[in-house]
Amino acid sequence: xxxxxxxxxxxxxxxxxxxxxxxxxxxxxxxxxxxxxxxxxxxxxxxxxxxxxxxxxxxxxxxxxxxxxxxxxxxxxxxxxxxxxxxxxxxxxxxxxxxxxxxxxxxxxxxxxxxxxxxxxxxxxxxxxxxxxxxxxxxxxxxxxxxxxxxxxxxxxxxxxxxxxxxxxxxxxxxxxxxxxxxxxxxxxxxxxxxxxxxxxxxxxxxxxxxxxxxxxxxxxxxxxxxxxxxxxxxxxxxxxxxxxxxxxxxxxxxxxxxxxxxxxxxxxxxxxxxxxxxxxxxxxxxxxxxxxxxxxxxxxxxxxxxxxxxxxxxxxxxxxxxxxxxxxxxxxxxxxxxxxxxxxxxxxxxxxxxxxxxxxxxxxxxxxxxxxxxxxxxxxxxxxxxxxxxxxxxxxxxxxxxxxxxxxxxxxxxxxxxxxxxxxxxxxxxxxxxxxxxxxxxxxxxxxxxxxxxxxxxxxxxxxxxxxxxxxxxxxxxxxxxxxxxxxxxxx
Ligand SMILES: NC(=O)C1=CN([C@@H]2O[C@H](COP(=O)(O)OP(=O)(O)OC[C@H]3O[C@@H](n4cnc5c(N)ncnc54)[C@H](OP(=O)(O)O)[C@@H]3O)[C@@H](O)[C@H]2O)[C@@H](O)CC1
Ligand SMILES: [K+]
Numbered sequence: 360x361x362x363x364x365x366x367x368x369x370x371x372x373x374x375x376x377x378x379x380x381x382x383x384x385x386x387x388x389x390x391x392x393x394x395x396x397x398x399x400x401x402x403x404x405x406x407x408x409x410x411x412x413x414x415x416x417x418x419x420x421x422x423x424x425x426x427x428x429x430x431x432x433x434x435x436x437x438x439x440x441x442x443x444x445x446x447x448x449x450x451x452x453x454x455x456x457x458x459x460x461x462x463x464x465x466x467x468x469x470x471x472x473x474x475x476x477x478x479x480x481x482x483x484x485x486x487x488x489x490x491x492x493x494x495x496x497x498x499x500x501x502x503x504x505x506x507x508x509x510x511x512x513x514x515x516x517x518x519x520x521x522x523x524x525x526x527x528x529x530x531x532x533x534x535x536x537x538x539x540x541x542x543x544x545x546x547x548x549x550x551x552x553x554x555x556x557x558x559x560x561x562x563x564x565x566x567x568x569x570x571x572x573x574x575x576x577x578x579x580x581x582x583x584x585x586x587x588x589x590x591x592x593x594x595x596x597x598x599x600x601x602x603x604x605x606x607x608x609x610x611x612x613x614x615x616x617x618x619x620x621x622x623x624x625x626x627x628x629x630x631x632x633x634x635x636x637x638x639x640x641x642x643x644x645x646x647x648x649x650x651x652x653x654x655x656x657x658x659x660x661x662x663x664x665x666x667x668x669x670x671x672x673x674x675x676x677x678x679x680x681x682x683x684x685x686x687x688x689x690x691x692x693x694x695x696x697x698x699x700x701x702x703x704x705x706x707x708x709x710x711x712x713x714x715x716x717x718x719x720x721x722x723x724x725x726x727x728x729x730x731x732x733x734x735x736x737x738x739x740x741x742x743x744x745x746x747x748x749x750x751x752x753x754x755x756x757x758x759x760x761x762x763x764x765x766x767x768x769x770x771x772x773x774x775x776x777x778x779x780x781x782x783x784x785x786x787x788x789x790x791x792x793x794x795x796x797x798x799x800x801x802x803x804x805x806x807x808x809x810x811x812x813x814x815x816x817x818x819x820x821x822x823x824x825x826x827x828x829x830x831x832x833x834x835x836x837x838x839x840x841x842x843x844x845x846x847x848x849x850x851x852x
Contacts, residue, residue: 368543369579372488372523377575382567393455395565397429400539404513405437412478413440419485420447425456426515427484428463446470475504480511483533487516493530494520502531514538517547518556525751526550541565549785550752551773582784582825587818591850603632604674604811610638611681616645618680621797621840622804623653628847629808661690675699675811679706680800696720699727699810703803707732711739718763726816728765729806757783766816774824778817788828797840802827
């Protein structure tokens with residue numbers, strides 16, 4: 360009986376190896392685990408691809424190939440037509456993969472004799488967790504042929520060619536219709552481009568005890584309401600508006616007010632009790648003409664801001680969307696350094712020449728700064744991390760959070776949220792059409808609303824990102840930033 364487990368845990372290939380060792384150390388039979396894994400693959404192949412005229416199992420030299428041999432045996436036992444091809448050397452004698460190969464009782468043909476044909480379903484068991492270098496040309500040619508013929512691919516653990524730690528493609532990869540992985544998701548299943556290449560993902564329990572998984576899993580999870588739900592204030596009519604927080608959003612000049620208004624209205628729709636747009640005098644008219652529930656306050660200078668900040672009920676701030684004046688942004692951030700702040704867009708770019716000035720101002724006390732960079736903005740503050748090819752997007756976000764003492768929301772279709780303490784989340788509910796003009800402004804306002812309500816910065820960011828993806832899905836294809844705000848769902852008890 361197959362069960363899906365650890366629904367939000369993400370485990371790196373290195374942690375998986377440690378779990379594997381711990382399982383063996385506790386007396387679990389590693390061949391039994393492979394048997395469970397390979398049998399699950401065979402069963403899923405039979406169930407999900409009834410149209411197959413032939414199952415072609417491509418086995419690599421390691422344990423990923425071992426799973427393939429078990430799957431082949433399982434499918435053959437059910438009467439399916441199965442062809443088996445082996446890449447490279449035979450598996451090391453005495454290991455589980457060698458045992459699986461002999462138990463399979465089918466002689467594999469050499470990999471380079473495989474000719475794909477119409478009606479084939481490919482079971483890709485070439486490389487999984489042990490994928491260590493770019494695929495060679497022989498393999499790449501087969502991958503390209505299979506893709507060109509649009510043959511369904513069921514990948515074991517990961518589409519071969521995808522790096523499980525980073526999600527990067529090394530050389531070439533299969534594009535799977537389905538991927539069957541074991542114990543928990545790996546980063547490569549969620550980070551781009553890996554996520555796009557996995558197809559539907561099955562996470563299978565192969566019998567490793569939960570205590571061993573928990574002992575070796577790190578602080579990385581998929582972003583779901585389970586992560587932040589307990590911290591979220593359940594909003595109802597009985598909660599006084601001041602208890603739901605007061606969010607302030609800084610507007611740009613008279614010709615660039617729209618972004619801040621989007622953030623402000625998103626903040627209100629996300630549950631902030633009060634939202635005030637802090638606007639330059641010259642932009643008051645433009646802003647006033649468009650606002651109803653959002654309040655308006657003229658703030659032009661550092662002095663005016665300093666006076667306003669005496670009101671401690673203003674519980675969070677958003678600075679950056681189309682703000683424009685980077686010098687003014689730097690001055691405002693200094694005044695806001697002991698407050699809860701979402702820094703986005705121009706607010707991030709303002710510190711490109713000396714990021715340490717920003718980081719130092721938030722170095723002590725509780726984590727209260729959330730930054731929401733896209734790739735370009737990230738590179739402006741963290742050039743070395745952005746350029747280091749050895750780092751995954753998760754590694755980059757965590758290192759940036761540690762350095763800046765801020766929660767980092769590293770945006771993209773695979774947004775990563777990282778806390779200075781090393782916790783991280785990968786978000787996966789964003790529809791492709793969410794990448795549209797103004798979408799980032801809406802996100803900044805949503806995170807600001809959660810901060811204003813008093814949620815810890817990490818959970819506030821996670822809740823904002825998840826609800827943003829949820830609203831995008833509800834708004835549907837063809838959405839605009841305005842319809843996105845309208846689609847923000849209230850939090851339910
Ligand atoms: N963890 C668990 O609990 C369980 C894990 N299970 C399964 O084990 C899998 C991990 O097995 P694994 O560690 O043997 O690694 P795997 O992916 O087979 O690759 C290693 C081989 O490929 C080779 N190789 C690498 N790159 C290459 C390239 N570009 N081109 C050519 N060759 C290349 C590499 O060569 P080497 O680098 O050593 O020279 C080595 O020979 C995991 O994904 C899952 O399916 C299940 O059985 C259930 C229990
Ligand atoms: K594979």
